Every structure is written in structure tokens, then in C-alpha cells.
Amino acid sequence: MLSVLDLFRVGLGPSSSHTVGPMRIAKRFLREARKSGLLATAARIEIELQGSLALTGVGHGTDKAVILGLLGFAPESAEPEAAEAAFQDTVGSRKLRLLQGPEIQFNAVKDIVYRGDLVPELHPNGMVLRLYSDAASSEPSFTRIYYSTGGGFISSARRLARPTKNDVIDDKGHSPYAFGSAAELLSLCKTKGLAIDELVLTNEDQRRPREKTLAQLDFITDTMLACIERGLVTSGILPGGLHVQRRAPDLYRKLKTGAGVNEREALFDWLNVYAMAVNEENAAGGRVVTAPTNGAAGILPAVLRHYCCTDEGEPIRSKSQRFLLVSGGIGLLYKQRASISGAEMGCQGEVGVACSMVAGGLAAVWGANPAQCLAAAEIGMEHNLGLTCDPVGGLVQIPCIERNAIGTVKAVNAARLALHQSGAGKVSLDQVIETMRQTGLDMSSKYKETSEGGLAVNVVAC
Numbered sequence: 001m002l003s004v005l006d007l008f009r010v011g012l013g014p015s016s017s018h019t020v021g022p023m024r025i026a027k028r029f030l031r032e033a034r035k036s037g038l039l040a041t042a043a044r045i046e047i048e049l050q051g052s053l054a055l056t057g058v059g060h061g062t063d064k065a066v067i068l069g070l071l072g073f074a075p076e077s078a079e080p081e082a083a084e085a086a087f088q089d090t091v092g093s094r095k096l097r098l099l100q101g102p103e104i105q106f107n108a109v110k111d112i113v114y115r116g117d118l119v120p121e122l123h124p125n126g127m128v129l130r131l132y133s134d135a136a137s138s139e140p141s142f143t144r145i146y147y148s149t150g151g152g153f154i155s156s157a158r159r160l161a162r163p164t165k166n167d168v169i170d171d172k173g174h175s176p177y178a179f180g181s182a183a184e185l186l187s188l189c190k191t192k193g194l195a196i197d198e199l200v201l202t203n204e205d206q207r208r209p210r211e212k213t214l215a216q217l218d219f220i221t222d223t224m225l226a227c228i229e230r231g232l233v234t235s236g237i238l239p240g241g242l243h244v245q246r247r248a249p250d251l252y253r254k255l256k257t258g259a260g261v262n263e264r265e266a267l268f269d270w271l272n273v274y275a276m277a278v279n280e281e282n283a284a285g286g287r288v289v290t291a292p293t294n295g296a297a298g299i300l301p302a303v304l305r306h307y308c309c310t311d312e313g314e315p316i317r318s319k320s321q322r323f324l325l326v327s328g329g330i331g332l333l334y335k336q337r338a339s340i341s342g343a344e345m346g347c348q349g350e351v352g353v354a355c356s357m358v359a360g361g362l363a364a365v366w367g368a369n370p371a372q373c374l375a376a377a378e379i380g381m382e383h384n385l386g387l388t389c390d391p392v393g394g395l396v397q398i399p400c401i402e403r404n405a406i407g408t409v410k411a412v413n414a415a416r417l418a419l420h421q422s423g424a425g426k427v428s429l430d431q432v433i434e435t436m437r438q439t440g441l442d443m444s445s446k447y448k449e450t451s452e453g454g455l456a457v458n459v460v461a462c
Contacts, residue, residue: 001175002335003207004200004328008220009152009290011075012083013282014396016294017125017341017449018053018060019075021148026069028154029129029144030099038142039101043135045070047112050126052343053148054116055450059240059394061285063112066127067091072099075152080285105135119445122160123147124343150341150349151292175203182333182374182429189370196360196370197325214321221320224278224289224301225313231277231286238283240395247401248277271412272405274302279401292331292340295347295389295396296354298404299411300327303358307365319365327361330377333429338437342389342449345440351407352384352436356429359414368419376418378429380411385432386439388447390454399455 011020026047033039047066049057057063064087068078071086090096096106120126125148130140145157177192177199179185189199204213232252238244251273255266275298282288282297291300308319334340334353342350359380360373368376384407392398446453 015060016152016290019065020152023065023069025146041133044132046130048128051119051124054114056394197322200329231281275404275408296350299354302408323361326364327357330360347389348387355407355411356380358411362415379414389449390456
């Protein structure tokens with residue numbers, strides 16, 4: 001069992017696996033080098049990006065993330081403006097002050113190596129970091145291999161390759177109601193007489209005092225809502241060369257002035273504008289929350305804003321907490337049984353998982369029982385199976401921004417369908433998660449966050 005709070009990480013856009021993960025990896029590498037006594041003598045550092053990290057690394061800001069991590073920035077506390085200034089200063093001066101280490105010469109063009117021709121066996125998002133005590137030497141004094149496994153999660157090669165009992169990582173939280181499948185989760189809810197959010201919260205109680213868990217959930221809610229507010233009022237062109245115009249502010253102004261408010265379809269507009277506001281912020285490198293990834297970060301906040309807040313936008317804490325706990329519990333099933341990495345699963349592992357999580361969470365807010373919540377989650381994923389990740393120009397913009405808007409509407413509809421469903425569905429959540437996993441394994445790598453297929457090659461990127 002992981003903690004649901006592990007799924008909701010605050011960080012900078014545009015990608016959790018390509019930005020948040022590499023930033024954490026770079027900082028961890030320096031920490032390990034320092035423990036080995038080799039950081040103080042560092043004269044040169046080389047970062048090798050492999051697989052998907054190399055193929056879409058520039059568009060996803062991986063180069064910037066690595067440099068920021070080496071400078072000591074952390075995803076959860078980095079401010080976009082300060083981070084950008086530090087990045088530009090490092091690139092311009094060609095000098096890098098390593099966290100708790102010396103200042104070294106650093107050429108981002110030469111010292112960050114892109115190996116798109118090399119796809120690691122353990123995970124397609126591979127990073128090799130090498131420290132040299134002699135700048136002219138070809139032999140590194142310290143080397144580590146890491147992987148960015150999606151949603152901001154990272155792992156060393158040693159940890160990812162080491163077999164564990166039944167291929168399961170130990171539950172460090174000693175969760176009293178540990179579940180490894182949706183069937184187990186439903187069974188525990190029935191036998192213990194608990195709703196999903198109550199069961200998940202009880203598991204979290206073994207990790208920290210309940211008031212701290214609730215406070216962190218409230219912080220996540222507030223961070224998501226703040227991201228929406230920034231996206232609703234910030235106009236302009238998104239960075240990266242595609243010249244994509246932000247659309248959320250114009251749509252929001254129309255909605256605020258009452259244009260189309262009497263139309264039944266106006267619900268779509270409100271859901272769309274909230275989701276797009278978040279993902280336009282993400283594309284601009286703004287402060288977002290993984291839910292469960294940056295590329296799918298707009299779906300959960302959009303539904304939270306529309307269904308768990310007052311008309312003035314103030315969160316109703318009882319609803320937002322329940323929503324996050326149930327959504328997070330469902331997200332844990334995907335993380336444990338499959339993957340939330342676009343480089344492994346395609347976009348079904350990002351937008352598809354987010355749609356599934358949100359469908360189940362919203363059903364809970366609407367008073368659904370555990371079986372109905374899991375049915376909503378199943379519907380949410382079933383109709384995202386096979387969804388590819390083919391970002392144009394390697395940027396998290398086309399089709400990602402609109403895809404979050406569409407995923408938001410689908411999540412709400414999935415929750416509605418589950419509430420109107422009589423009896424058990426023909427397909428279980430466990431079956432659809434396993435189908436997603438198998439589909440991801442069968443999917444060609446050109447459709448998995450490499451920009452080598454789909455829209456990425458059929459749409460001119462400039």
C-alpha cells in the first residue's frame with residue numbers, strides 16, 4: 001500500500017514523469033554522491049536521458065528540471081519565476097552551483113546527453129548521472145541509474161530490478177485494511193461496514209495523525225483551486241513554438257457575462273474551462289498537482305471545483321476530502337496493478353486513469369455506495385482503453401489540453417451511468433485495469449510519449 005498523498009504531488013509543469021521526476025532524481029543523485037564523499041571533489045557532471053525522456057525531453061522541460069534539481073530546487077516548493085531565472089542564469093553563465101557542492105563548469109548542450117535510440121529494459125524513462133572528479137577524465141568517479149516511473153515517482157535501477165516477494169513492495173505504513181485489488185477493497189468495505197473514503201482514511205491514520213492527513217488534503221484542494229484561478233485570468237501564447245493560444249480566459253469571460261448560461265450544454269463549458277485552465281497552466285510550467293500525473297492534472301480539479309465547492313468557489317471540505325480519498329484510493333489500484341506512466345501505458349495510463357479516479361470520487365460525493373463507486377471507475381477507464389500519448393512537438397499542449405476537457409466530461413458521465421445502473425456490471429474494475437495493462441504492453445512505443453507516431457507526425461509542429 002502506498003499513501004493516497006503520494007498520488008497528489010505539488011510540482012511544476014509540464015510533466016510529472018519528465019519534469020517532477022527528473023528534478024527529484026537530480027537532487028537525490030547529489031545527496032547520494034555527498035554520502036559517498038565524492039561530491040566535494042566534483043569537477044564535471046553528465047546527465048544521460050534515455051528513451052522517452054530523451055525523445056520528448058526538450059518539449060517536456062526535462063533539461064530545465066535536471067538543472068533545477070542539481071541547483072537544489074524541489075518540485076513541491078519551487079516557484080516558477082525563481083526557477084526560470086535560475087535556469088536561465090545557469091545556461092547563460094555555463095556555471096552550475098551544485099547543491100551543497102562546488103561550482104562547476106556546465107554546458108547544457110554538451111553535458112545533457114539525449115539517447116532517444118536507447119530504450120531501457122526496466123522502464124522507458126531512464127536517467128544515468130555521472131560525476132567526474134577530473135573534468136578531462138572519461139572515467140566517472142560516481143555513477144547512478146534512475147527511472148522516472150510516472151506521476152513524479154522515481155526509483156533507482158537497483159530498487160526497480162530487485163525482486164521482491166510476489167513482486168510487491170512492503171507496506172511500510174502497516175495499513176490495517178490493505179487492499180491489492182478492487183475486489184479486496186469492496187470486500188473490506190462490506191465486512192467492515194465502511195465507505196471507501198473511511199477505509200482509506202483509516203489506512204492513512206497509520207502513517208500520520210488524522211488531522212495532518214486532512215490538512216494535507218485541504219492543501220492539495222487549495223493548490224488545485226489556485227491553479228484554476230490563475231489559468232482563468234492568464235492570457236497569452238503558450239511557450240514551445242506551437243504558438244498555442246490560451247483559451248480558458250476567453251471562455252471564462254463569456255461564461256461570467258452570461259453567454260449561453262441558459263443552454264443545457266453550459267455544464268460542458270464550465271467543466272471544460274476549469275480543466276483547460278489547469279492544463280494551460282501546466283503547459284506554461286506553472287504550479288500544478290499531479291492527479292495522478294501532470295499531463296492529466298486538469299480532470300480532478302475541474303470536477304472538484306464544480307461539484308465540491310460553493311458557487312463562489314470556496315471548497316466544501318467534507319466533499320473535497322471524500323472526493324480526494326476515494327479518487328486516490330482508486331488511483332492506488334492503477335499504480336499497484338498497472339502503471340500511471342504515459343511512457344509505459346500511453347495516455348490511457350494518464351487521462352484514462354484520471355477519468356476513472358474522478359468518476360469513482362464523484363460518485364462517492366453523490367452518495368454512491370462502494371460498489372457503485374468502483375463501477376463508475378470501471379466505466380471511466382473502459383472507454384479510454386487504447387488511448388495513445390502522441391504530443392505534437394513533444395509539448396504537453398496538443399492534444400493534451402483538450403483531452404483533459406473531454407476526460408472531465410467523460411468522468412462525470414461515467415459517475416451518472418454508474419448511479420443509474422441496476423445490479424452488478426458485466427466488467428469489473430480489476431478486469432479493466434488488467435486490460436489497460438495488457439493494452440499498454442501491446443501498444444507500439446511510438447504511441448507512448450515519444451512523439452514518433454499519431455498526431456505528433458501527422459501535424460506540422462511549427
